Amino acid sequence: MILRTGQRMVFIGDSITDCGRRDVAAPYGSGYVSLVRALVDARHPELELEWVNRGVGGDTVRDLAARWDDDAIAERPDWLAVLIGINDIWRHYGDRPDEAVGIEEYERTLRDLLRRAVDATGCRLILGDPFFIEADRSVPQRADTDRYAAVVAGLATEFDAVHVPNQAAFDRVLAVSPATRWADDRVHPHLPGHAVLADAYLSALGVS
Template identity: 65%
Template sequence: MIFEQGQRIVFIGDSITDCGRRDSAAPYGDGYMSLVQAFVTAARPDLGLRWVNRGVSGDTVRDLAARWQADVVDERPDWLSVKIGINDVWRFFENMPDAAVPLDEYTATLRTLLATAVERTGCRLILADPYLIESDHDDPQYVMTGDYAATVATLAKEFGALHVPVQAAFDRVLTSTRPADWAHDRIHPNLAGHAVIARAFLDVIG
């Protein structure tokens, strides 16, 4: 187990992290973050860990930058989990090019945000891939998402962060299932899909 007594763990990201944490499923949402929190708490209730969900549906890395001070730095995390990039890519395929985030901007912005968090809070980092639940690896959105996931893996090495390979986790389950078994739109998982993400986190955090 990577966590220590009384530590504060902040998760930030888009709708996959949000999952109703601001309304019907407060405070953790009903997605992967809630599952991770529940299983870690069940395994080590003695640690008295404090959990914070700061996911916001629809966010790109630009949106994270706009709220980074309030939702990350001011939260003073001991551990910060960042999972962002799906909307940055998806907007290209929704005919919303102005809202999409090119790879070079995504990389530079995320690098700056991570550096700011570490410098101002001393937190450790957990970086999770953006993904597409798709069996066809020649699909243009899958290919582009892979480039953004590769950036996350690179930044994880650069910052000495833990890396959660979410895309690889979905690729494994798709060898015997269909994308529709995990999400209706290849993006927003059902409960089993969130469990795939949560299991990838748990494998990394021990």
């Protein structure tokens, strides 16, 4: 395992990370962040890790940029886990297409944010793929999501980051079950869907 005693784990992203952490489920949310924290702490209490959730529902990478200094750099993470991109894509398919973020802007902005965080804090990065809980890769939103996930995978290599293949994790369960088992809207997971994500994070971090 690559985690070390006393490290500060900061998670940042959109509603999948937020998951009520600013209100009814403060301070960690009721999703994958809370599950990862609980399982790591239970399996390795000797590490005494610090956990911070800075997800904000509805965020795109543009919104992340606007709060990056306060919610990422100022938190002085040892590990910074970033999951962003779902809204960047989804807005194109909804009633706010002007807020969608094209893939070139997405890659450029995310690379800049990651570089700033690493240069300012010396943190290690954990980069999670955006995902769409849909098995048919020809569905346009799924096809777009795969393209954005490939950007994240490339950035993970560029920054020597831990890469979390979230889409692949959902593809594994979708091979034997319907999407409705994991989410009503193919985006916001039920608790078992968050467990799929948490399992992917634990595997990527080598937590057993």
